[in-house]
Amino acid sequence: MGNTILEVKNLKKYFKSPRGMVHAVDGVQFSIERGQTLGVVGESGCGKSTLGRCVLRLIEPTEGEVFFEGRDICKLKKREIKELRKEMQIIFQDPFSSLNPRKTVLEIISEPIVFNKLMPGASRAQIENRVLELMDTVGIAERLINAYPHELDGGRRQRIGIARALAMNPKFIVCDEPVSALDVSIQAQILNLLKKLQKEMGLTYMFITHDLSVVHYFSNDIIVMYLGQVVEKAPSDVLFKNPLHPYTRALLSSILVPKVGGNQDTIQLRGEVTSPIDPPDECRFAKRCDYRCETCEGSNPPLVEVEENHFVACHCVKPGENLLKKSGAVSAS
């Protein structure tokens, strides 16, 4: 326990909308150990980015607690939050809008240092050396120091975004789909870079993505989100070997396998996603689930530990028994 860097308890974020409250994040719990990576997976609109921003308190959570190194950051005052920002940073999805188009690479990377006075008394040249050092760490050539973002390609921009986050010397970084806007070849480079940085600097990541193949490579633990809730939580290998929740299975079966005839038994999800606006008390996945029964429409299943460290929120999966296989057979016939 002493090595837990981040612990989130019953975190909720509701947005007001004309038709009611949108339950973007609804009662999420997890914790991350120092130096590890937590993967957060889910389809678009399931609240994973909102979760990431709530954890950093870039948006105010509606309810719940976020403990960072033992302190509840939801109760911190403005000044204390400014201090906290040095510890927690974020890398954004879209490298084309995450960099200010009017600033040069030097200005973008040095901004956090200058603004937070991280190098008190340092001369311009010393700050610039630090920027060059950071550029070297993330693999950008020194000659690009005065370039504007629009002169660079997506991969380089994303590296600058990473350098900007590293400039604060953080311990914890939320990676909000850092590679989903990039070409596949560049994705691998950026992922390798993130891995290298983690090893060298002992960083802890919360890695948000919708791409399961990425998250397998990257994470120690994975949580699968559906409509603002965690439906399954397990160590990466366990989740990939033995997915229990029907939604996780569908997600896993959607990974493309480079093999002739390899993708034949894909599980196709049908039906529409339940509206996140004031959802009724039923399993949120029930409408698209092949295994649904009356219990599923009766109440929202809690997250239960089925095996060691493997949590599932499904009425059909309980410790020691798995009804899915049986009822799956029934629905198939």
Added chain:
Amino acid sequence: MSRGQTETIVSRKEGHSATLASRKYKKKSAFLESWNRLRTNPGAMFGLIVIILMVLLMVYSFMFITEEDVMAINSANRFKPPSAAHPFGTDSMGRDLFMRTVYGTRYSLAVGFFSVAFGLVVGVFFGTLAGYFGGWVEEIIMRVSDVMASIPGMLLGMVIVAVLGPSFLNLLIAIGVSNISGFIRMSRASILSVKGSEFVEAARAIGMSEFRIAFSQVLPNSVSPLIVTATARIATSVLAAAGLSFIGFGVPVPLPEWGALISDGRNYLGRAPHLTLFPGIFIMLTTFACSLLGDGLRDALDPKLKQ
């Protein structure tokens, strides 16, 4: 090439302190890029040249034309048509119209510049607040701005001048105030289009305050439409000033503001048309030039047209 390399090696040895890397590699100036695009636009260049000529005329008038020159009455010389001695002819009191028109440049250019600058500063400040913070701040600012916009500029100017009394400074204030609401709307709209970007969130993540983000991160990214509006506004402001002076609400009578000159000359339209013609041409040229330049700037600053 080899010299550049030795420099790098030397600076490495001294720990970068000798040559700053940022000095070694050139910045691609956004200003220069826009200027190169503006240069190829003949209309905009025409506008720019006319404006520069007007400014030169104003400088000339400050250096060589005194107030006595333009006020001196010479009853023997009334209503002379244009000639070598009096390029624009003389008016009903025998004063040289060329000198008066050139002397009047300062009023129009001052109105154009200062009233727009006033409207720009005040309008952009409130527009940025409204656009970035939203909520009740936006509601209040935008409703006040709507009220201001609903009163015709000319009428608003007349009311302000009527309350404060006719003087050049009051004319500036009157037109400046009528410029505010346009800038509020313009800056709010362009702030709205920028504030959702992720770099705003990145600034928040390094701990910047909202106020600082609004003015140091968001606002600089929405200046292009403001520059364009400002240039176009100069034209309408010059026109409004001439209009107010024409009906007697602007620069006090004997001073040669262009609108006042036309107003003076309209009584003698049949007898001495040059009295209205020359100041009229000056007003037209100035506003036309500003509009052309504004259009050119809009094209030059629009990043979507980048080739």
